[in-house]
């Protein structure tokens with residue numbers, strides 16, 4: 001079941017497209033549900049498909065194709081670090097090492113308390129601010145140093 | 158300094174409608190629409206401006222607009238490409254942050270000239286704050302009567318919607334982007350037909366990059382010639398260069414086309430830590446790497462980067478590498494990226510990018526074989542030109558150019574199992 005709040009947000013997205021092209025809102029709809037649930041279960045995906053009136057396989061294809069969707073549970077805070085070339089040249093490796101040491105996990109893993117997940121990301125189109133990461137797909141932090149990372153993590157309850 | 162897309166960046170509240178209005182914002186749209194300036198005249202000014210697509214391919218914008226069918230019974234679309242996923246590229250984000258209304262006005266002028274009533278701006282998934290800011294700018298423009306029904310009391314109606322991506326480099330390719338707006342996997346379409354005849358929902362569609370649209374209001378305000386004169390023959394106007402990597406001041410610099418590279422490097426504070434320049438990727442990760450000493454001879458325009466540098470201007474994404482850079486490790490990371498982002502549709506790209514990455518990785522891990530460099534070149538040549546879209550070529554270009562210019566570093570890894578540069 002989609003929440004009333006999710007439906008309201010999806011309806012707003014639907015106003016952007018011709019009424020006969022409800023499928024256009026599928027990325028947004030999945031994003032909205034993921035933001036609410038933390039990740040996308042099969043049931044979430046089917047619910048979205050049903051609401052948009054498209055075959056579930058179409059929604060599943062989209063959920064698997066785009067990198068920012070999570071098809072398994074993740075921590076409360078998902079930290080995605082860009083390791084692509086501009087970030088690599090600005091020593092993102094030191095940021096990754098610091099995170100790994102502090103959290104005791106590596107890319108693709110979640111801390112046992114379910115608080116943090118670490119992900120390796122591709123270029124985020126913010127290369128001038130390297131090294132950088134975003135949290136939960138929304139909050140971008142740039143010009144990172146190990147000290148700044150500590151500060152950010154301490155701010156996350 | 159002559160700035161076009163960043164005209165408002167040095168003013169207070171650069172992104173606000175008020176600030177944009179203070180430099181004459183939306184007056185050009187109003188004039189064109191209320192005076193019913195013929196589409197052909199607008200397209201001629203864009204041709205005269207020498208504006209070439211800023212998304213990477215450098216196709217002349219005026220010519221592209223002229224491909225849209227003038228008379229068509231049904232909806233037509235204009236789409237702005239703010240997908241920006243090419244490593245090294247981060248200019249469109251700043252255009253949206255500092256001057257969103259100029260993109261909106263540029264899209265509206267384009268819509269008027271091509272007869273579209275609806276536009277979409279495809280904004281990539283990683284810049285959520287900018288996506289929200291762009292939606293706010295759209296609301297502001299609507300409230301002020303610059304978007305919506307019967308603009309300025311005429312029969313021209315136009316609105317724009319922001320569409321948020323969710324992490325797929327390939328969606329920057331214009332037909333993959335169209336598929337993505339249709340709510341599908343971002344897999345490029347066979348061309349022809351081109352979007353101008355069969356685009357979004359099968360309708361005539363014009364896709365341009367954010368910086369291309371943002372250049373339009375200036376061109377129509379001051380005339381195509383004035384824009385051309387900011388640059389050099391063959392490369393009209395200014396260009397935003399995103400400078401990243403080993404410089405003191407990474408960032409976006411908007412300068413006239415034809416500016417010498419050393420001047421751009423100086424604006425970015427020079428190579429960091431007082432080190433020497435080793436190499437530059439001048440146009441984003443898909444363009445060929447250029448050794449530092451050759452790059453220092455280049456001017457920043459399409460011709461010079463191609464003829465002197467042997468590369469391409471691409472999206473103007475300048476990645477600077479200092480003397481301590483291990484080129485094998487850089488190529489290893491880039492090859493992984495293309496493997497990871499190949500959409501899987503074409504066999505040469507799907508298989509080839511994986512193959513390239515595995516061979517480069519084995520060299521970078523000190524397990525390379527003597528025949529590996531020839532193998533890499535062979536695989537690269539077999540991808541190039543054999544795929545639906547340019548991602549395959551984009552994966553092959555770094556491999557070919559890195560080996561061409563830095564072959565001894567690769568050979569050293571193969572012979573000694575370690576880096577010639579970092580030991």
Ligand SMILES: Cc1cc2nc3c(=O)[nH]c(=O)nc-3n(C[C@H](O)[C@H](O)[C@H](O)COP(=O)(O)O)c2cc1C
Nearest residue numbers: 210211212238240241242329330331365366369547
């Ligand atoms: C793999 C791939 C990725 C691309 N990514 C982008 C992008 O992020 N932004 C962009 O404007 N163009 C990108 N392009 C180019 C577009 O296909 C298209 O040429 C461009 O949006 C047209 O706009 P322009 O003529 O104003 O440059 C990409 C092309 C390919 C093959």
Ligand code: FES
Nearest residue numbers: 082087123124127
């Ligand atoms: S390379 Fe990290 S944001 Fe572009």
